[in-house]
Amino acid sequence: MSHKLLTTCKNCEIMLQCRKSILNRTLARTLTTSTPLKIQDEVAKLLSLKAQLGGADNVPAQKFILKTPKGTRDYNPQQMTLRNNVLQQIIGVFKKHGAECIDTPVFELKDVLTGKYGEDSKLIYDLKDQGGEILSLRYDLTVPLARYLAMSKISNLKRYHIAKVYRRDNPAMTRGRYREFYQCDFDIAGQYDPMVADAECLKVVSEILNSLNIGKYILKVNHRRLLDGMFEACGVPIDKFRTTCSTIDKLDKTPWEEVRKEMINEKGILPDAADRIGEYVRLNGGTELVETLLKDEKLSKTKAAVEGIEGIKLLLQYCELYGIKDRILFDLSLARGLDYYTGVIYEAVLTEPIKISNEDQTVGSIAGGGRYDNLVGMFDSKNKQVPCVGVSIGVERIFSVLEAKLASGEMRVRTNEVExxxxxxxxxxxxxxxxxxxxxxxxxxxxxxxxxxxxxxxxxxxxxxxxxxxxxxxxxxxxxxxxxxxxxxxxxxxxxxxxxxxxxxxxxxxxxxxxxxxxxxxx
Amino acid sequence: MSHKLLTTCKNCEIMLQCRKSILNRTLARTLTTSTPLKIQDEVAKLLSLKAQLGGADNVPAQKFILKTPKGTRDYNPQQMTLRNNVLQQIIGVFKKHGAECIDTPVFELKDVLTGKYGEDSKLIYDLKDQGGEILSLRYDLTVPLARYLAMSKISNLKRYHIAKVYRRDNPAMTRGRYREFYQCDFDIAGQYDPMVADAECLKVVSEILNSLNIGKYILKVNHRRLLDGMFEACGVPIDKFRTTCSTIDKLDKTPWEEVRKEMINEKGILPDAADRIGEYVRLNGGTELVETLLKDEKLSKTKAAVEGIEGIKLLLQYCELYGIKDRILFDLSLARGLDYYTGVIYEAVLTEPIKISNEDQTVGSIAGGGRYDNLVGMFDSKNKQVPCVGVSIGVERIFSVLEAKLASGEMRVRTNEVExxxxxxxxxxxxxxxxxxxxxxxxxxxxxxxxxxxxxxxxxxxxxxxxxxxxxxxxxxxxxxxxxxxxxxxxxxxxxxxxxxxxxxxxxxxxxxxxxxxxxxxx
Structure with missing residues (x-):
């Protein structure tokens, strides 16, 4: 057979389509004008001719590049075994702390997500309007949790949720940054005493990272009230607190000089204010830093800042009881990009470079979270608040680290269990x-x-x-x-x-x- | 406080927005024209005023109905415990048969899905064109599997895949029909001898349904080659085979008279042909029906029909060896809606009505599948075929049955594991x-x-x-x-x-x- 429908030659294709269509018409005519039994042979001949022309189904030839969408990937059996093992270990820790499991739809009404993610909102995937509701893919598991709590009128819940979220970000897939990626979230909702639940979230992160054995890490902590107080003390206008916060958030990847420029040129912060912020954000340490800041002339006069520092002080005390204080770094440059945080914020960072695709790479943040006391209220018609604190484990980064070990032969997995x-x-x-x-x-x-x-x-x-x-x-x-x-x-x-x-x-x-x-x- | 931003009164809201905006301007002006220390008190006063007006974040009031998108639902901890237990049992059976696990992205390039689902294609969820690729949510796990096999050039795989799929169907949620729902798929890809893998798929379904203990069931089987042969023998034009198949597929919910009308009026089948089809599709039975059909005057002269009947004969023989023959019903009215099937097709149906939401309901089909030998080739640039057969477990229906038991108190689950x-x-x-x-x-x-x-x-x-x-x-x-x-x-x-x-x-x-x-x- 010299012609195939899969050829990319336009002329051949048109010709073949014509022949098929004539054939179809002939078939249809024959079938409708004669009795079936008489034309048995004719049909058989035509059928076989038609099959030679490319199958009975008029299957269109493949015209597109065979790939998964940008920033996404398939998981093969080896990767899935790895992933399932990691998730099982994480779930084990969540359950050890008494968490229950929930799930929510992959998409939400677009309005649910609107106004929750600050500058990152542009990364939300929207669904096409096909008549009916306007939907978007979930961007994280926190906003859906808040929507769920408000909708179900639940005021106490310790839950975990493991599911994929979607961000139209610029993917860096070798470093475990995808547009479709798993989040493993653990959150505690309810009106409780300060920092008790918050400290447990840090304990949970620490147990997970220890059990996965992926290298040394630190848990950076900071407090949104301290950041607010710091901005206030440095002379940032109140309506620029959140946007300044977004800029500060870039400090983990961008040097201070560039961040300063963005603050001044893009966010309209006065150079003086920016410089004052610059002095604070280079500070990090432990209990001794808390004491220093409590004596700081400007901060000690700012209510929000004092609240934040006192919060961190209590948190550090509880972390000591939970045996994780040596992992904690109080870091004033930690800001977190999302708008909804109101209290303590934290991030786990691997401190050793990891070999991925034969290069030493820093994987960066592999878990993050914080307190968000006002988010549930945004969904409640009476603005009833349910204070929450939680943490999200960045498992894709963890998968990347382990996949690199798999690729290097440092580790192996069996993908079936046949006995x-x-x-x-x-x-x-x-x-x-x-x-x-x-x-x-x-x-x-x-x-x-x-x-x-x-x-x-x-x-x-x-x-x-x-x-x-x-x-x-x-x-x-x-x-x-x-x-x-x-x-x-x-x-x-x-x-x-x-x-x-x-x-x-x-x-x-x-x-x-x-x-x-x-x-x-x-x- | 008499005014709340959450009030629905437009005038109040506009007034409040004005007051907030004046406040913001005042704050900004004050902060940029005076030195920070001097205005400490002023700022504090303004901040507290602003807080009274609805929070420092200019949080917009909730204007939409708080709900999940149409046809979707949240899973609470009880439902999740149930769901996880069911999935664990299903995975146990899949692993017992040596299946490996894979995963694919929730969306695919739209072109991947195009032309695979026949009349059901209109139910595909498209993503909005936000610049870049044109994407759709996956409609099932079979087409993504075929795309994965072709893309990774894999010619042998026994895999399971458990994930959510999306169909813009009319939901009947009390009966477990959703727009977002889980599929649990088990498929065997590879060039093997007839019906060996096909029979194992039926064994897998039977093991799963036995282990879940959800009532009596039968496994209906039929063969696409027999359907094609039957259409041919009855005088249906070849280009109407697939669309006639889609109409036959409605027989499980629609009486023959209506199906006949659709065939004649909408699909353009001659009344005589429709009546001949009508005689065949009322037939069902076991090995004796195979023998009867092999002697049928019209079918025995049609190559495709004989191939189909011989296939069923062999399948029944293997099902006997696998100890499931008493569950099998060879049913000529079984058609399956999807275009891609080429050989045996099957469906598991619960035979007893189930109490859901206090009503006796028939849940209908809870598993289905079949052989699709040409699908992988549609993705391969050289049209290289990888024959496949598989089954999809309709777990949402199973969840509905079990949730009804939970609601009636017939069953209970513990949602945490705290000791x-x-x-x-x-x-x-x-x-x-x-x-x-x-x-x-x-x-x-x-x-x-x-x-x-x-x-x-x-x-x-x-x-x-x-x-x-x-x-x-x-x-x-x-x-x-x-x-x-x-x-x-x-x-x-x-x-x-x-x-x-x-x-x-x-x-x-x-x-x-x-x-x-x-x-x-x-x-």
Whole structure:
């Protein structure tokens, strides 16, 4: 066949389309003017001709580049195994702290998201107006939580939520920055005493990062009231607090000089004010910094600043009780980009560079969060507030770090959990294999066999080795006649005969002993 | 305070907005023209005034109805526990059959979805063109799988994929029909011998439905080649095969008379042809029907029909070996709506009505799938085919059935897994509680305490009872002085003193014994 519909030549295609359409008309005419039985042969001929022209379905040829949307990716079985293992560990920590699980739709009414994310709102994905409601993809899990609490009139909840969120950002995929990415959020909603829940969020982050074993980290903390007080003390107009905050937030990636310029030129802050801010934001430390700031001439006279500093003082005290104070860095340059924070804010940062795609890279922030006491009220018709504090684990960054370890061979994962492979040692044993598989499945044993009628012995053994399947049942005619089957250990290649009716029992015992020595290859 | 920004009165609001804006200007002017220290008092006064007018952030009042988008819902902790339990069971079966896990993005290039779903394409959610690629939300997990296989050049894969898909359908939420819903897909891709993988898919469905214990079901099977052959034999023009198939697909909800009308009036099928189809589609049965059809005068002369019937014959034989033949119904009215099927098709249907929202309802199809041998080739530039067969579990319907059981009290779930609650028996014990919590968390014990400084004893005990927490550690001053703490069993109310330094050890022993008797309330 010289012509294919998949050719990209326009002329050929048009010609083929014409031939197909003539054919269709001929078929339709023939079918409607003659009785079916008479034209059987004609139809068969036309059908076969049509099939040669590109399938009976008029399937359009592929004209686009085969890819996933910008900033997104597929997860292959190795990556999924890694991801599921990480998520299971994180969920384990969340549950240890008593969190319940909720879920919300992937999209929200656009109005729900409007006015919550400050300058980042431009990164929201909107859905097309197809008649009906105007929708956007969720940008984080915090605003949907607030909407959920207000809508369900819930005033106390400790929940976790693990789901994908969407941001039309400039992706840097090798560093784990995607447009579609998982967030793992843990939040505590309710009217409680200061910093008790806030400190627990930091404890949760610390437990998660310890358990994942991805390197050293620090937990930076700051307080929005202190930032507000600092802006006030430095002479920033109150209506520029939030936008100045957004600029400060860039300090983790941008040097002070550039941030200063943006403040002055784009945000209209006076150079004097900017310089005063510049002096504060270079400060970081621990309890001693708290004491210094409490004595600071300007800050100590600003109510908001004092509130913020006192808050940090209490937080540090609780962090000491939770055994994580050595990880905490009180850092005045930490601002967090989102508008909705009202109290303590924090961010976990890996302190060692990580090898990703053969380059040493700094992954940066891998968890962040803070207190947002006014967000739920924004959704309540009576403005009823539900104070909240929470943290979001940036698992994509964590996946990147672990995928790099996988790629370098420093780590390995098994992508299936099959315990037994049923092998035909000779031809025409498909039905016997199926019977045994059925017996093993019904006994709860993880079992596979070849989907070919007469697979080669070597291929079946190779499959077991490649997939790290520990055991095989080998079916041969002479054994079956004697009422026995062979069990083969794939690693040792040792084979033992067992009575056919003791097969399940024997396999169960072997699997149990493999599991006990952690030898079955699964994680 | 008589005015609130949340009032819906337009005049009040405009007035308030004016006052706020004047205030902002005054603030800004004051701040930029005077030195900060001088105006400290002024600023404080203005700030407090501004706060009274509705918060410092110029938060817009909520103007929209608080809801989730049409056809979607939140999952509360009870529903999530149910959902996670069901998904875990399903994943267990998938893994028992050796499936690996993959994931794909929630949206695809629109072109990937185009031409795959026939008449249902109008239900696809499109994203707004915000510059860049034209995207749509995934409609199922099958087309993304085919795109993934073609893009990654994979010709063998047994994978499962559990994720949400999106259809702008008319939701019937009480019956578990949503616009956003989970699919749990199991597919086998690769060039294998006929019906071996196909039969295993049916086995998988049957294992899942048995394990979920949601009532009696049958597995309807049919074959697209038989449908094609039947259409051909009845005199349907070949270019109307797929659209006639879509009409036949409605037979599960619509009586034959209406389906016949649609065929004739909307699809342009001749009345004679429709009547001949009508005779076939009322047929269903088992092996005996296979034999009858093989002798049918018209079908036996149609190549496609004979291929289809022979396929079903082999499938039934394998289903017998897999111990599920009594669940299978060969049903000529089963058509499946999607265009991409090429071979066997099947659907699982609950046969007993289910009580949902106090009404007996038929939930209908709860799993479906089939063979699609040409879909991957549609994405391959060289049209390289990867034959596939798979099944999708309609978990939302299953959730609905189980949620109804939950609502009726026939079933219960615990939404957290907390093992120990640390109680203050008197005031000022927050720090002591925190120290003990920290010790228990670090020992891996699932622990909570109150986030209040001085919670009431009764409230703490009540919390334990409501949340089915089995154990409490009770801290009292006299005990602490003596170096002991009390462990309380919440159900028996029995308290025992244990040495402070033996606490973790003792709790671990008690938790282990609770877990052994399945008494800790968690699932």
């Amino acid at each position: 037994v492979f049923v092998i035909s040692a000779q031809k025409n044993f498909l039905e016997e294999r199926m019977k045994i598989c059925n017996e093993l499945w019904d006994a709860g044993i993880k079992t596979e066999h070849s989907y070919k009628k007469n697979p080669k012995m070597l291929n079946q053994l190779q499959y077991c080795e490649e997939n790290e399947i520990p055991l095989a049942v080998v079916l041969g005619e002479s054994e079956l006649k004697r009422g026995v089957v062979k069990i083969r250990s794939i690693t040792t290649r040792k084979e033992d005969e067992v009575p056919r009716d003791k097969l399940v029992q024997e396999l169960r015992a072997r699997i149990a002993s493999l599991n006990n020595c952690g030898m079955n290859g699964s994680l | 120990v609650f640390v109680i203050s028996a008197q005031k000022n014990f927050l720090e002591e509680r925190m120290k003990i919590c920290n010790e228990l968390w670090d020992a891996g014990i699932k622990t909570e305490h109150s986030y209040k400084k001085n919670p009431k004893m009764l409230n703490q005990l009540q919390y334990c009872e409501e949340n089915e927490i089995p154990l409490a550690v009770v801290l009292g001053e006299s005990e602490l002085k003596r170096g002991v703490v009390k462990i309380r069993s919440i159900t028996t109310r029995k308290e025992d003193e244990v040495p402070r330094d033996k606490l973790v050890q003792e709790l671990r022993a008690r938790i282990a014994s609770l877990n052994n008797c399945g008494m800790n309330g968690s699932l």
